[in-house]
Amino acid sequence: MSLKSFAAKLFARNVYNTTQKWAQNPVATQQKVFKQLLKKAAHTAFGTDHNFSTIQNYTDFATHVPVRDYEALKPYVERVVAGEADVLWVGKPLYFAKTSGTTSGAKYIPLTKESMPYHIEAARNAILLYVHETGNADFVDGKMIFLQGSPVLEEKNGLKFGRLSGIVAHYVPSYLQRNRMPSWETNIIDDWETKVDAIVEETYPEDMRVISGIPSWVQMYFERLQKKGNKKVGDIFKNFSLFIYGGVNYEPYRAKFENLIGRKVDSIELFPASEGFFAYQDKQGEKGMLLLLNAGVFYEFIKSDEFFTDNPKRYTIGEVALGVNYVLIISTNAGLWAYNTGDTVAFTSLQPYRVIVTGRIKHFISAFGEHVIGKEVESALNEAMEGTQVRVNEFTVAPQINPVNGLPYHEWFIEFENEPDDMEAFAIAIDEAMRKQNTYYDDLIRGSILRTVVITKVGKNGFQEYMKSIGKLGGQNKLPRLSNDRKIADALS
Incomplete structure (x- = not known):
């Protein structure tokens, strides 16, 4: 066992113990987040407009803060994009994650100095909980790759703009930099097909052990690897042992992936979004992902079949039920308030709270x-x-x-x-x-x-x-x- 893998196991134990503490006290954990968010943002423009200083409890919050989608929040966002401070959150955001919108074109989701660390810690902790459960830490000694957007950022009014995955690429811990692929030169290629071909050439001779990305695009990478080597991906990367994915359900791809790889490999499902990192798979044998209740996000839920009715009931974490399809509503330390993510989830466990993503309310x-x-x-x-x-x-x-x-x-x-x-x-x-x-x-x-x-x-x-x-x-x-x-x-x- 290498020093790095030994250290990973020790770190994993600490993360597991910390996770257990908040996961076993879900309502209290969410209440703490709720109070912290309101206190911090009380004197922002949004907090003033919605009487944050008078809010004493969740009932007050639901009364003063209606559920909004991006279109309804956009006037506040535009003020922040223009360079104004203390609008949705204290100060100015570190970044804006640019995402594809619907009626509004591009959407700009703020990332603050308070919210950014949770995006990094969640991805790290998902891997460490896997290490704690399985004892497998050998992959830390090999190469790892995340198929992501370009890390090149634009700047406007003193603010930086980019794709979330590109922004996150700037936060890879120093102890993983030697393991990380692809190179900066390859990662900044804009054309996706050209980029995948370059990644194939760069990674083919390497000891790849962890591969991460949205399944449909990883499949494209695997197919081109197989074409180049005329053999299974698992034979090209003999120590490949962990696939990390998010964004879509893996099950429709699983049989194809196992055929491309030539064997089964462990996997970890993540639920990241520009608006927040909401959940990750914490157990290999359990259905669903652990909802992150201590990560600067206060959650509300509205039943999908009631969502388009007048004044649908908003549920907090202690009120949800198993198997019900809910629209995910969030308030965050990036300045999103009662924000409709558009994602729908269902709970597979209430002890601890685990969810599966069931789709999009508009799909x-x-x-x-x-x-x-x-x-x-x-x-x-x-x-x-x-x-x-x-x-x-x-x-x-x-x-x-x-x-x-x-x-x-x-x-x-x-x-x-x-x-x-x-x-x-x-x-x-x-x-x-x-x-x-x-x-x-x-x-x-x-x-x-x-x-x-x-x-x-x-x-x-x-x-x-x-x-x-x-x-x-x-x-x-x-x-x-x-x-x-x-x-x-x-x-x-």
């Missing part, structure tokens, strides 16, 4: 009142593939409301690595899995309002070409699993 299909969500289509595909040799590279789902012939249906656009022998039977298997999960969808099938799903095959690299065509190839960009319109579907047809 659903409800053309006929079925309200199908991301988790349901992912689970249905996984169930249909179970016990088969079918492997899927990527997929998305859209409604077909006005077919040329027959009843309307849900159209599944799938890029197969290995196709099913019987496509019709595979479609029926998906449909049956969907009907078991969603009673509204089942009622529509039974009532002959919808017919069973229709699968449309997408050609090799079809989804990559689509993402490239809209300027979202690589980085933190993700393909929506489902849409309530046919914008993506029509582009793929």
Whole structure:
């Protein structure tokens, strides 16, 4: 055992003990965060506008601070971007994370000196809890890579702007710098395909042990490695033992990854966002990720099926239930207040609090009142593939409301690595899995309002070409699993 791996195990034990303390006292931990946030921001412009100094408890907070999305918060954000201090949080932010918006174009999410350390510590602690649980620390002696956006930052009004993953790249601990890949020169390449090719050339001869990134883009990296070496990734990197991912559900990719690697490797799921680092997988055998209750974020939850009603009830951590789909609402030490992240989650455990990401509140299909969500289509595909040799590279789902012939249906656009022998039977298997999960969808099938799903095959690299065509190839960009319109579907047809 090297000195570095021995030190990692000692550090891991301390992190585990600290984590247990706050995880076993969830309500008190959140109450402490809540009070700290309000006290710190009491004299900001937002705090003054919303009477923070008079707020005594959560009920007062919910009364004074309505739930907002980015559009509603934008007037405050624009003041900060213009260089004004003490608007959403004390002073000025260190950075703005630039993300892809919807109606507003680009979104600018503040990162402050108080919030930034939590992004770094959370990623580190996820790995250390893995070390504590498994005893595996050998990977610290090899190379590791995170497929990320460019670390080059823009500057305006004394503030720095960039992609979150690029900003985080500036905070890699010094003791990992020798292990970290790719090089700065490679990492700043803008064109994603050129960048991946350069990463392949740079990493191919190295002792890669940890690989991290969004699964769809790591898959692209693996495929090009395999093409270069004409062998499995696990044979190229014989000591590769840990895959760290976030952003999308890994399960639809798992079979393809194991085939590309040639064996199984351990994995750690993360739930990072520009708005905060919310959760990470703390146990290999447990479903869900540990919700980070002590990380400068106060959480609220609104039931998804009530979200678009007038004045839906807002729940705090002590009031949530297992298996309910909630919209995630946050207040943070970066100056976001009762902010609608757009993410939906469900709790898999209440002791401690663990969540799975079920999708996006704006990503659903409800053309006929079925309200199908991301988790349901992912689970249905996984169930249909179970016990088969079918492997899927990527997929998305859209409604077909006005077919040329027959009843309307849900159209599944799938890029197969290995196709099913019987496509019709595979479609029926998906449909049956969907009907078991969603009673509204089942009622529509039974009532002959919808017919069973229709699968449309997408050609090799079809989804990559689509993402490239809209300027979202690589980085933190993700393909929506489902849409309530046919914008993506029509582009793929």
